[in-house]
Amino acid sequence: MSPLVSLRGVERVYGEGEAEVRALDGIDLDFMPGELVAVMGPSGSGKSTCMNILGCLDQPTAGSYKFADNETRELTQDQLALLRRYYLGFIFQGYNLLARTSAVDNVELPLVYRGVAARERRERALEALRLVGLENRAHHAPSELSGGQQQRVAIARAIVTGPSMLLADEPTGNLDTARKDDIMRLLVNLNERLGITIVMVTHEPEMAEYCRRQVHFRDGKVAEDTGARC
Amino acid sequence: MLSSWSRVLFAAMVMAVREVRRNVFRSSLTVLGIVIGVASVIAMVSLGKSASEQVTQNVAKMGNNMIMLMPGAPRRGPGGGSGAPFTPADVKAIIQQVTGAQDVAPESAKSALVVFGNRNHTTPIRGSTNAWLRVRGWKVAEGREFTDAELGGANPACMMGSSTRKELFGNQAALDETVRVGNVSCRIVGLFETKGRSGGGDDQDDFILMPLRVFQRRIQGKTDVSSIYLTVKPGRSQTGVVRNLEMLMRERRxxxxxxxxxxxxxxxxxxxxAMSTVTTTLTALLGGIAGVSLLVGGIGIMNIMLVSVTERTREIGIRLSIGARGREVLLQFLAEAVGLSLLGGVVGMIVGGAGSYAATRLMGMPFSFPPEIALIAFVFSGGVGVLFGYLPARKAARLNPIEALRHE
Structure with a gap:
């Protein structure tokens, strides 16, 4: 089986000359389809930059990023947007839901860009909300929901399209312990039941425990990788 | 693919409507700028159209295709004193020699007191022939034109305008009654249809028409003809007739x-x-001035859209991260700007139309609202939306998703 994600010698450099910052300094990583990976490391180690590159929101300064055997360097901005639309799902630390927009409308949003008809959109959005246990909060605006509930709406939005890979940037960062475990069980469940590849940034070892593979970043390099399929 | 595009477009419109409703107060202020702009353009164009229609109607009332011959030099004021009046022989010569003329009507006029029973009324008395009716565009509502015998001077007869009739007879029947005009008793043989007020506001229906012979002999006391009216035969050039007439009169005088x-x-x-050139120029001028306010309204839309893009940077980041292409973000913001300005266009059209209607009623002008200005207003306000919405929309579409997501 060929890897879903393949990074080879990926570098990301910000600034020039004296002010040059090497956020990523030669990353080699392969993720197989269906993996659940925890990305760890101190702040400034390059985790978030790596996530942005994996999510095609940013592009490497040097090196190669292949997604399902497609070299992303060769894709246009529009093609990258389509890659995000059809294959990727994002869960942000700060939820990033549209304010003053109901949960179900938020979840529907990625389907709007896929050109799904309104009725089907609504059905699939409600189904996704049911999966994260929020079907009875569908018509609440984010401001009327707790942090954990907002995070679950964000997860519903990320999975409603049935993505190949889910990228989660500290999905449990703003939550209390009980809620953290809820969210982690949900992610593990999605990974096991739907076979979605999940890459998750966290700096809490307890959360990383849920993942079979852990990758540690330090100074823009991979310091430790427990390895695939252990 | 096409249907998915139309869905994206539809979704963009739904989102735009939602956003507009979310900021009702701000949106209505933005729209107000367009409303004022479109309303003033519509009102000015509609009023201008009404004015030129009125001019056309007034000219039609004066008689179609008419040539007027008056004594006095052309640039020394109307009816200028220096020229001698015309004579019946002049009229005869014109009828015979100006071949392009269809009808030739001499006219002399003088004010006189008209008496019927115990009522009396001073009104202009005109002396002419039946040709005068055709040349000046008068129609007989009741009765008949003059007979040859009457035109020859027998049995004094007269025809009466509707206002004079009302003065003297009220609601009574007037036909075949005898009135005293000056010191002539004459029978009313015809009554004219009402024409209404002239462009200058004069009552055109207040006059009495008598056969020229009778008028000259019994009212005026001399055989002068004060002016001569002509119409041109169909297919003959008006300028040619005018030139013939001038040559003939120079020779005779x-x-x-x-x-x-x-x-x-x-x-x-x-x-x-000449009149329609004036109204057209005026309409263009006023429309142009009104257009400036439409421009200002458009800048208002651009301003609000730029604020909106900055305010919603994070939203744009979210949309980009879940797979919106730049052009789809552009479409959404453009839809919002175009929607706002089209709304302003429709409301402005109604306001402008109503304002123009009220103004024309007040000034007693015919109301004119050509459907093409509604279309123009619609297209124009949509165009303003595209023009002034494009820049902010492009700014939104070009945002870097990561920076947009970090924006607070």
Missing amino acids: HIGPGEDDDFHVADTKEFAA
């Missing part, structure tokens, strides 16, 4: 080469053309 005319010729076509 013994004006040598190089000498100035002591009469002048005017035609309604010329008059109408």
Whole structure:
């Protein structure tokens, strides 16, 4: 089986000359389809930059990023947007839901860009909300929901399209312990039941425990990788 | 693919409507700018159209295709004093020699007291022939035109305008009654249809028409003809007739080469053309001024859209991260701007139309609202939306997703 994600010698450099910052300094990583990976490391180690590159929101300064055997360097901005639309799902630390927009409308949003008809959109959005246990909060605006509930709406939005890979940037960062475990069980469940590849940034070892593979970043390099399929 | 595009477009419109409703107060202020702009353009154009329609109607009331021959030099004021009046022989000569003329009507006029029973009324008395009716565009509502015998001077007869009739008879029947005009008793043989007020506001229906012979002998006391009206035969050139007429009159009035005319010729076509040039120019000018306010309204939309893009940077970041392409974000913001300005266009059209209607009623002008200005307003306000919405929308579409997501 060929890897879903393949990074080879990926570098990301910000600034020039004296002010040059090497956020990523030669990353080699392969993720197989269906993996659940925890990305760890101190702040400034390059985790978030790596996530942005994996999510095609940013592009490497040097090196190669292949997604399902497609070299992303060769894709246009529009093609990258389509890659995000059809294959990727994002869960942000700060939820990033549209304010003053109901949960179900938020979840529907990625389907709007896929050109799904309104009725089907609504059905699939409600189904996704049911999966994260929020079907009875569908018509609440984010401001009327707790942090954990907002995070679950964000997860519903990320999975409603049935993505190949889910990228989660500290999905449990703003939550209390009980809620953290809820969210982690949900992610593990999605990974096991739907076979979605999940890459998750966290700096809490307890959360990383849920993942079979852990990758540690330090100074823009991979310091430790427990390895695939252990 | 096409249907998915139309869905994206539809979704963009739904989102735009939602966003507009979310900021009702701000949106209505933005729209107000367009409303004022479109309303003033519509009102100005509609009023201008109404004015030129009124001019056309007034000229039509004066008689179609008419040439007027008056004594006096052309540039020394109307009916200028220096020229001698015409004579019945002049009229005869014109009828015989100006071949392009269809009808030739002499006219002399004088004010006189008209008495019926215990009522009396001073009104202009005009002396002419039946040709006068055709030339000046009068129709007989009741009764008949003059007979040849009457025109020859027998059995004094007269025809009466509707206002004069009302003055003297009220609601009573007037036909075949005998009125005293000056010191002539004459029978009313015809009543004219009402024409209404002229462009200058005069009552055109207040006059009495008598056969020229009777008028000259019994009212005026001399055989002068104060003016002569002509119409042109279909297919003949008006300028040709005017030139013939001028040559004939110069000859008859013994004006040598190089000498100035002591009469002048005017035609309604010329008059109408001059008037419509004035109204068209005025309409364009006022419409242009109104257009400036539409421009200001458009800048208002651009301003609000730029604020909106900055405010919603994070939203744009979210949309980009879940797979919106730049052009789809552009479409959404453009839809919002176009929607706002189209709304303003429709409301402005209603307001402008209503304002123009009220103004024309107040000024007693015919109301004119050509459907094409509604279309133009619609297209124009949509165009304003595209023009002034594009820049902010492009700014939104070009945002870097990561930076947009970090934006607070």
